[in-house]
Amino acid sequence: MKALVAAGGRATRLRPITWTLNKHLIPLANKPMLWYVFKKITDAGIKDIIVNVNPGEVAEMSKALGDGSEFGAQISYIEQRGGAKGLAHVVANAEEHLKGERFLFFLGDNIILGSINRFVDRFQKENLDCMIALSRVKDPQRFGVPEFHPDGTLKRTIEKPKDPPSAFAVTGIYLFDEKYFEAFKTIQPSARGEYEITDVITWYIQNAKTGHEEITGWWKDTGTPDALIEGNALIMDDMPRETFCVHCDVPEDTQIQGMVTIGNGSRISADCLIRGPVVIGENCEINSSYIGPYTAIGNNVKIHNTEVEHSIIFEGATIDTTRRIVNSLIGLNATLVDYQRTHPKTGHRLVIGDNSFVEL
Numbered sequence: 001m002k003a004l005v006a007a008g009g010r011a012t013r014l015r016p017i018t019w020t021l022n023k024h025l026i027p028l029a030n031k032p033m034l035w036y037v038f039k040k041i042t043d044a045g046i047k048d049i050i051v052n053v054n055p056g057e058v059a060e061m062s063k064a065l066g067d068g069s070e071f072g073a074q075i076s077y078i079e080q081r082g083g084a085k086g087l088a089h090v091v092a093n094a095e096e097h098l099k100g101e102r103f104l105f106f107l108g109d110n111i112i113l114g115s116i117n118r119f120v121d122r123f124q125k126e127n128l129d130c131m132i133a134l135s136r137v138k139d140p141q142r143f144g145v146p147e148f149h150p151d152g153t154l155k156r157t158i159e160k161p162k163d164p165p166s167a168f169a170v171t172g173i174y175l176f177d178e179k180y181f182e183a184f185k186t187i188q189p190s191a192r193g194e195y196e197i198t199d200v201i202t203w204y205i206q207n208a209k210t211g212h213e214e215i216t217g218w219w220k221d222t223g224t225p226d227a228l229i230e231g232n233a234l235i236m237d238d239m240p241r242e243t244f245c246v247h248c249d250v251p252e253d254t255q256i257q258g259m260v261t262i263g264n265g266s267r268i269s270a271d272c273l274i275r276g277p278v279v280i281g282e283n284c285e286i287n288s289s290y291i292g293p294y295t296a297i298g299n300n301v302k303i304h305n306t307e308v309e310h311s312i313i314f315e316g317a318t319i320d321t322t323r324r325i326v327n328s329l330i331g332l333n334a335t336l337v338d339y340q341r342t343h344p345k346t347g348h349r350l351v352i353g354d355n356s357f358v359e360l
Contacts, residue, residue, distance in 0.1 A: 001101070038071050119133055135169050136167050236259075248266045269286065283299055290309075
């Protein structure tokens with residue numbers, strides 16, 4: 001099998017972070033979001049991966065993500081042609097690479113607990129023509145939604161319905177056979193001008209052998225700052241204990257509690273408290289600070305006299321403030337400095353874009 005990964009789009013809900021960075025390269029636990037997608041795919045035995053990217057981004061994405069050798073796979077990159085015309089069109093754009101193949105289609109901004117092996121295995125063993133993964137959600141109107149017959153079989157899937165027929169979302173993990181491109185030719189753009197993947201799935205439900213299975217555990221569509229921060233925390237919870245390791249010398253009096261990674265060349269002062277799970281990159285400098293659970297700190301970050309918790313701090317950022325930073329995204333090379341050095345009474349929640357300068 002082959003895999004197609006969707007890694008285009010403009011991610012307007014994540015601006016200003018995504019003005020200068022493709023959403024799928026945003027770090028979660030200090031690895032690009034797509035790293036986790038590639039790991040899921042290759043762990044399922046699929047080693048030929050095609051990544052669909054925005055026009056002009058092939059060089060940037062291939063430099064950041066590599067050729068797949070890290071995963072024992074082959075990764076190639078193709079540009080989306082014809083503009084943003086919906087998920088079904090993303091697959092159609094890759095027809096020359098996928099025609100005649102059974103393949104996995106994985107949205108690059110989706111992260112899930114555990115492996116996708118059972119979905120792939122069932123698709124293969126039962127010789128299904130289409131397989132979709134579902135997840136129970138609080139707000140199904142934001143997603144593609146399945147409608148079921150009384151006996152529990154699939155009737156159709158509908159994109160972003162105002163009145164959802166079920167409490168499930170069609171997640172960004174799909175398996176199709178070679179009939180996909182026949183199905184695509186039968187659908188028309190929706191009212192919002194896009195070729196909907198749900199219309200293709202409905203064609204499969206009506207004309208071919210289609211299976212579905214619910215994701216157990218969590219599934220996260222990382223389309224908003226809150227979802228990114230939650231995704232970062234979920235990934236940390238899912239990381240094997242043995243991956244947490246301190247790679248630098250730390251003073252005896254420094255308090256390190258729980259699962260913590262600190263990269264080579266980082267310097268932590270004796271009056272710091274680091275309470276995991278926490279991931280700290282290389283060549284960081286952390287003095288007189290508290291780093292709380294579910295915080296990921298990139299390389300070359302400086303943090304002084306600050307409390308940081310449940311946040312993602314991008315590479316090169318500087319934070320020097322007596323305030324408490326919580327539930328925040330701090331962008332590449334951003335700087336936070338103290339305006340009035342008073343003891344904070346409440347936490348501050350921020351989304352700070354690249355190269356920003358903020359006084360608190």
